[in-house]
Amino acid sequence: MLQLVSLKESSKMPRPPRVHIEGGLYHAVLRGNHRQTVFHSDRDFQCFEHILAPALDRYGARLLAYCWMTNHVHLAVRVGSEPLGALMRMLASRYALAKQREIPTTGHLFERRYRSRLVDADSYLHALVRYIHLNPVRARMVKDPGDYPWSSHRAYLGGTAPAWLDVEMARKWLGYSGDTAVSAYTQMLHEPPGADERAAFYPRPPGRPARRPEQDLG
Numbered sequence: 001m002l003q004l005v006s007l008k009e010s011s012k013m014p015r016p017p018r019v020h021i022e023g024g025l026y027h028a029v030l031r032g033n034h035r036q037t038v039f040h041s042d043r044d045f046q047c048f049e050h051i052l053a054p055a056l057d058r059y060g061a062r063l064l065a066y067c068w069m070t071n072h073v074h075l076a077v078r079v080g081s082e083p084l085g086a087l088m089r090m091l092a093s094r095y096a097l098a099k100q101r102e103i104p105t106t107g108h109l110f111e112r113r114y115r116s117r118l119v120d121a122d123s124y125l126h127a128l129v130r131y132i133h134l135n136p137v138r139a140r141m142v143k144d145p146g147d148y149p150w151s152s153h154r155a156y157l158g159g160t161a162p163a164w165l166d167v168e169m170a171r172k173w174l175g176y177s178g179d180t181a182v183s184a185y186t187q188m189l190h191e192p193p194g195a196d197e198r199a200a201f202y203p204r205p206p207g208r209p210a211r212r213p214e215q216d217l218g
């Protein structure tokens with residue numbers, strides 16, 4: 001069963017505590033403040049990845065899938081003994097500092113609270129990977145996820161994976177192995193989401209008409 005931890009800010013209620021489960025798989029999203037652009041060039045994406053690698057190592061986390069959009073990032077992270085918040089704070093603060101050195105700004109670069117979901121890897125990792133990798137397609141930035149360079153999609157197709165991406169762990173959880181791993185992933189990517197998956201990954205505010213998955217910009 002997919003478990004979701006809602007972490008939206010509220011001025012009327014105290015923030016709920018973060019849920020930390022050692023070895024748990026989380027879908028984490030870090031957005032630009034007011035959805036502002038945070039990556040303006042390839043150099044910015046590369047800078048973020050340069051910060052990401054030691055952060056994962058420091059907190060004993062393993063990254064299973066990712067997508068860097070222009071104003072937010074998606075990560076599928078398996079945490080260790082350290083909570084996810086420590087990793088996300090390091091990513092946000094160090095990248096913001098790097099950007100401020102380049103372009104003097106005031107205010108926050110990212111939203112104060114990242115968003116996260118605790119996901120049952122055995123049941124929903126395939127849905128999470130598909131959701132993350134299709135983000136640029138839903139945003140109409142590309143027609144095929146293979147045309148977008150800043151995600152782990154190409155690594156899942158057998159391309160060179162960065163040292164900080166654990167594709168093998170993801171394949172093991174997904175049940176893929178050997179020569180069939182790429183074809184199984186490709187088939188999974190094009191499967192339509194089921195009702196439970198749509199409810200979990202494509203929620204809509206009360207009163208708003210249902211939207212097709214490809215219209216959700218994640």
